[in-house]
């Protein structure tokens with residue numbers, strides 16, 4: 001997708017993502033599209049702790065972001081002087097990690113005399129299918145499934161997000177991560193559960209499909225973790241039992257997500273749905289949803305597979321959409337981060353996301 005017409009002045013945007021445990025940078029050109037992106041995952045560093053250690057995450061972002069940016073610029077045959085704006089993840093996320101990206105973005109923007117624009121991390125995720133070909137057209141339903149969020153939204157345009165429903169407790173990614181922990185698998189759990197599930201069969205164990213038949217669009221995944229705990233407590237599971245449990249966990253999460261996603265399409269009378277966030281990389285979920293949606297004549301859109309989990313490309317794209325729509329940008333160099341930030345409070349593309357005071 002391109003965000004500007006041929007006649008508009010083309011813009012080159014650097015995107016910086018540091019909200020959690022991935023340092024991501026990307027260059028997006030409003031006429032040429034995504035020029036490239038670079039990612040450093042901290043997964044190996046946090047693996048010993050079974051989850052993300054916020055202070056370690058911040059310190060690693062400090063080490064990674066500028067070298068990644070230099071490599072990216074060199075590969076794309078650009079220099080800092082070519083940048084027209086710098087987009088960074090302003091929230092939600094880990095405060096210290098966000099501050100690293102925000103500080104670097106504002107420091108570079110000040111030095112280069114270009115605007116810095118704070119982007120909502122989830123806006124990045126839900127616009128990321130626009131980086132795929134074919135891309136969806138507004139309006140569409142978005143299912144955001146990450147480690148921290150499970151939400152169904154109606155997306156009418158950039159910044160026009162109506163929450164249809166969300167999890168009342170754990171996120172879908174959390175259900176995978178916690179199940180993986182209970183099965184003695186590593187972190188993050190989603191990819192490990194998916195791999196193990198290939199050797200198992202759903203149905204050998206019975207896990208609940210919480211809130212499946214309720215008419216609303218809310219989710220609850222904490223009961224799944226309790227059910228897995230009950231299934232494993234005091235037992236020594238064989239490798240094949242573990243695989244069956246992983247397959248059942250994956251099927252339970254997918255069944256609920258697919259059913260609610262289809263309900264949301266019906267209620268909004270829309271026929272396009274985008275899946276974004278790390279859990280969107282799950283192939284079982286994709287197969288189930290593709291199959292169910294095709295039967296009902298709906299179209300499903302995903303970001304490119306490497307852009308499902310956190311990355312700089314989605315931040316650069318969201319920045320490009322907002323900057324090219326004339327988003328007002330900071331008049332002072334003061335900035336803050338928003339570790340908690342409600343997506344529904346966002347407004348259209350011209351909104352100033354960076355505080356003006």
Ligand code: KG4
Pocket residue numbers: 020145146147148149172173174176177188189190191194277278279280281282283308309310
């Ligand atoms: O969007 P994301 O990279 O980071 C957040 O913003 O949270 O999502 C990370 C989540 C983790 O919970 C991880 O276990 C899950 O996405 N995940 C997966 C898969 N790949 C990542 N879950 C299921 N299947 C996968 N293939």
Ligand code: ZN
Pocket residue numbers: 121125146147277278309310
């Ligand atoms: Zn994310």
